[in-house]
Amino acid sequence: MSSSTNALQDVASVDDFLNVAATETVPLFEHLEFEFLLEYDVFAPSRRGRTRVHQPPDLFCGFLHCYYKDIYGTRPVARELQNGLVWYYCGLDKPPSRDTIDRFLTDLEHVIDDVFDRLVEQAAARGLLDSTYSIDSTHVEPIQYNDAASWNYDPTAEEYYYGFGCTIVSTGAKIPIAAEFTQAKQADQETAMRVTRDALAVDTPIWMLGDSAYDILELHDRLLVAGVVPIATYNPRNTDDPKDIEYRIEDRIEEHSEDVQLEQSILDETYNNRTGVERTNDAVKDCGLGHVRARGHVHARTEVFLALCLRLVVVITNFERGDDLGREKLTL
Incomplete structure (x- = not known):
């Protein structure tokens, strides 16, 4: 029996089931802290003092959710984050605009290597290598x-x-x-x-x-x-x-x-x-490596490393939940 069928048996109505399906990615955010993104200067407030409406850790969670759901590209990501359950469980205060999504991805380009390295360190600290x-x-x-x-x-x-x-x-x-x-x-x-x-x-x-x-x-x-x-x-x-x-x-x-x-x-x-x-290559492709939708070399590279980051997050989440580390999808 599929995990989706099991989930359907455990809920009282179709609406409840849709809520479960929409929030399947919540475990991705339960065992990892992404607050280290706030340490990067590229995400600091502008010189004019303008603060960010949406915090980088929350937007990063939004991208993880979308890539997990096979949603790629700034326009589809912005559309997905209009879903009330999705933006709420990603930690956002309200749906981000497409400009916000695009600006975050552009800023992320400068630090994506280090973000990937930080997640590798977290996997190593758990003894997963x-x-x-x-x-x-x-x-x-x-x-x-x-x-x-x-x-x-x-x-x-x-x-x-x-x-x-x-x-x-x-x-x-x-x-x-x-x-x-x-x-x-x-x-x-x-x-x-x-x-x-x-x-x-x-x-x-x-x-x-x-x-x-x-x-x-x-x-x-x-x-x-x-x-x-x-x-x-x-x-x-x-x-x-x-x-x-x-x-x-x-x-x-x-x-x-x-x-x-x-x-x-x-x-x-x-x-x-x-x-x-x-x-591993196949698993990372399922996380978005095989669906690079950005234009240009730099944007495409960022999307590739986002896929690599998602694979690490899935592995760590499986470990914390006592599941098979090699699973490519979370158990519901």
Whole structure:
């Protein structure tokens, strides 16, 4: 029996059921405090002393609610927040205008990276991360009229696509802990190094897994120096004299260490966990990564990180309620 059917049995009337459906996102705001948004200068009152009618934490909750409900774009978000139950349970004193929504999103652009990092810290503080990190990139599809996007070739799918990309490091139950918005799905070496650095700043895992796109010598050496074992499939296209190995780490250990040995079975078994990052990509796409409706590069990047933030909030909420961390929707 579906959760919606269960909810319907527990209420006395259709109106009550609609109220339950409208406030399904309330648990998202029960276990997390978003007051830290008030610390950012970008949300401070203007020089003329004009105060904000709507506070940033409440507007942030409004966006979380909308993204959870698959509502994207400033116009649809403003329309959804006209619902009395919705704006009330998000903490707003009254429905915000579309201009207010747009202005908040523009201000959020300046701090969205830090907001994401703060939520990652809250997940880490609850012990939700594990000892295996995985890195992967995914395609971000924009609206048709986003001129900042471009045509790119996806060698995995062997086809061209119009859009952006996002490189994500994940761990545990579909938990994104570091990310970067890119012009194309395929991340370059600089992006891979930067996202890996951000992930290691959260905590130091035992393993870092990646496909052949992350068969990068400098990346492997940096991880080994940090005490992390990188397992990325060897890419013979990187050299004119390919080696007879399955994973790059086999060559790095042979070259730099006489005392360390890793059996092929251990490498294979550990690498099989890499599919976790693909499930994370899918979970974040369900949170809005796959529905970027903003125009321009900066606005699109903000919406991508809002989706990442929502995924973290859902994971933390599941934890606090004793539910399966990997669930992508809350239990009613």
